[in-house]
Amino acid sequence: MSTSNATPDNLMEAIVSLAKRRGFVFPSSEIYGGLNGFFDYGPLGVELKKNIRDAWWRDMVQRRDDVVGIETSIIMHPKVWQASGHVDGFTDPLVDCKVSKQRYRADQLFFSPVVIDGQTVAYVSALESEDTAAQLQAAAETYKRKKALQGPLAPVQPRDMTEAQPDEIARIPSPATGEPGSLTPPRAFNMMFETYVGALRDASSVSYLRPETAQGMFVDFKNVVDTGRVKLPFGIAQIGKSFRNEITPRNFIFRSREFEQMEMEYFIHEDADWAKCHQEWIEWCRRWLMSIGLPESHLSLYAHPKEKLAFYSKGTVDIMFRYPFGVQELWGIAARGNYDLGQHAQASGKPQEIFDEATKKKFVPHVIEPAVGVDRIFLAVLCAAYAEEDVTDDKGAVEKRTVLRLSPRIAPVKVAVLPLLKNKEHLVARARELYQRLQRRYAVFYDDGGAIGRRYRRQDEIGTPWCVTIDFDTVEKDGSFTLRERDSMQQRRIQEAELFALLDKHVH
Numbered sequence: 001m002s003t004s005n006a007t008p009d010n011l012m013e014a015i016v017s018l019a020k021r022r023g024f025v026f027p028s029s030e031i032y033g034g035l036n037g038f039f040d041y042g043p044l045g046v047e048l049k050k051n052i053r054d055a056w057w058r059d060m061v062q063r064r065d066d067v068v069g070i071e072t073s074i075i076m077h078p079k080v081w082q083a084s085g086h087v088d089g090f091t092d093p094l095v096d097c098k099v100s101k102q103r104y105r106a107d108q109l110f111f112s113p114v115v116i117d118g119q120t121v122a123y124v125s126a127l128e129s130e131d132t133a134a135q136l137q138a139a140a141e142t143y144k145r146k147k148a149l150q151g152p153l154a155p156v157q158p159r160d161m162t163e164a165q166p167d168e169i170a171r172i173p174s175p176a177t178g179e180p181g182s183l184t185p186p187r188a189f190n191m192m193f194e195t196y197v198g199a200l201r202d203a204s205s206v207s208y209l210r211p212e213t214a215q216g217m218f219v220d221f222k223n224v225v226d227t228g229r230v231k232l233p234f235g236i237a238q239i240g241k242s243f244r245n246e247i248t249p250r251n252f253i254f255r256s257r258e259f260e261q262m263e264m265e266y267f268i269h270e271d272a273d274w275a276k277c278h279q280e281w282i283e284w285c286r287r288w289l290m291s292i293g294l295p296e297s298h299l300s301l302y303a304h305p306k307e308k309l310a311f312y313s314k315g316t317v318d319i320m321f322r323y324p325f326g327v328q329e330l331w332g333i334a335a336r337g338n339y340d341l342g343q344h345a346q347a348s349g350k351p352q353e354i355f356d357e358a359t360k361k362k363f364v365p366h367v368i369e370p371a372v373g374v375d376r377i378f379l380a381v382l383c384a385a386y387a388e389e390d391v392t393d394d395k396g397a398v399e400k401r402t403v404l405r406l407s408p409r410i411a412p413v414k415v416a417v418l419p420l421l422k423n424k425e426h427l428v429a430r431a432r433e434l435y436q437r438l439q440r441r442y443a444v445f446y447d448d449g450g451a452i453g454r455r456y457r458r459q460d461e462i463g464t465p466w467c468v469t470i471d472f473d474t475v476e477k478d479g480s481f482t483l484r485e486r487d488s489m490q491q492r493r494i495q496e497a498e499l500f501a502l503l504d505k506h507v508h
């Protein structure tokens with residue numbers, strides 16, 4: 001058997017379709033037309049997501065002596081969000097098109113003057129994509145051709161709408177209508193979802209769905225210090241839902257309005273070498289992503305330029321992933337100084353300090369914060385794992401197979417147990433017995449429907465790393481069965497003890 005491997009050009013389409021077809025991800029409230037920016041995870045998706053979460057929790061919390069976990073409430077006291085700066089500052093710049101009623105994130109809407117013979121004759125616009133500059137250039141060329149203008153056209157100079165001068169805004173065409181004059185200047189749009197707590201609906205009962213889990217760790221800092229027997233440096237980790245009213249949710253589950261975060265606040269001494277600690281966490285996170293199967297070649301680092309950092313920030317580095325729609329942030333690792341604890345100390349009037357035995361002084365610890373979205377990892381994992389192959393069998397017949405090369409650590413199903421024939425009682429009995437023994441420790445799947453080759457393909461498509469087939473030799477000879485590997489498609493005979501050893505080695 002031979003294979004030729006290919007990632008399809010329309011990888012995102014293929015992934016969205018597979019996710020729907022095989023029960024990984026569905027649009028939320030689909031029978032009512034869906035709700036933009038919200039998704040449901042189906043039977044396989046929920047397993048994959050749980051495995052990502054569990055792997056992170058095990059490595060980040062349970063296997064470390066210096067990190068403890070917590071779970072804080074989604075709705076917190078509104079003063080938390082005032083102190084943290086979210087009420088005033090958790091905004092994205094928004095541009096409206098007054099004609100089409102479309103809304104755009106100003107930093108994702110690009111424009112350029114059309115300069116002919118040194119004169120600006122018009123403007124063109126395009127939404128951010130992998131080839132924004134090329135799109136703007138094409139639009140400028142079309143403009144010149146349509147208006148039959150003469151003279152050399154200068155290369156476009158893309159800028160986003162946050163950089164547009166007031167006199168330019170009126171001349172920039174709306175992407176919805178293609179005409180200038182309808183775009184508003186950018187204004188700050190707060191992305192927190194508001195709600196009311198209690199029976200009264202007035203200003204005093206306004207609360208927020210949390211836009212990040214991190215503030216829970218800061219607000220509970222003293223509780224953990226006083227009860228957790230922790231000593232600097234130490235971390236507090238949390239996994240949970242966050243909510244952001246994103247202006248333009250897009251790229252499937254990459255940017256949604258309800259999503260899940262895995263965040264950790266690593267508290268260090270005020271005099272500690274924060275830069276070294278920051279570097280160590282960046283490397284830890286990168287290695288962890290590789291440990292769940294993301295290829296190193298798809299990962300890169302992006303250091304935020306100093307001038308774009310918040311005033312208190314010492315540095316932020318994002319681990320970027322090469323998604324089919326471009327290189328995008330997957331995991332942000334921020335050195336935040338002692339800003340957050342300081343803010344809460346001031347706003348609550350409760351000191352957020354630690355006593356230093358060595359100097360006999362109290363101080364507010366500094367923090368390194370690795371913050372990642374489970375859904376973004378989920379999508380990255382699917383993008384890296386998806387392949388379509390032409391498989392040539394021994395008789396020369398070519399067939400297409402879709403395969404998810406998921407790491408056994410996170411694959412939703414670890415092993416499929418397949419009796420060769422479903423009408424042979426002794427095969428079925430042995431298969432069910434093995435299935436039940438495996439089920440005690442692993443997520444396994446029992447399938448007795450259809451030709452064995454078709455059953456293998458079904459498992460390939462959902463990323464099951466191994467299939468075992470119970471055949472006549474199993475029950476009539478030495479008890480061994482066929483182990484079929486997803487990636488190589490190779491088959492070999494294996495004993496039950498060997499199978500358990502294999503799983504133990506690769507799954508945990």
Ligand code: ATP
Pocket residue numbers: 212244246253254255256257259260261329330331332371372373374375376
């Ligand atoms: P972006 O610039 O992409 O909006 P951010 O810098 O605002 O992201 P953070 O506030 O640092 O993101 O959040 C930490 C992590 O949470 C991100 O790295 C990402 O993995 C995840 N995340 C943030 N916003 C979303 C979202 N709308 N949908 C899914 N995941 C998200």
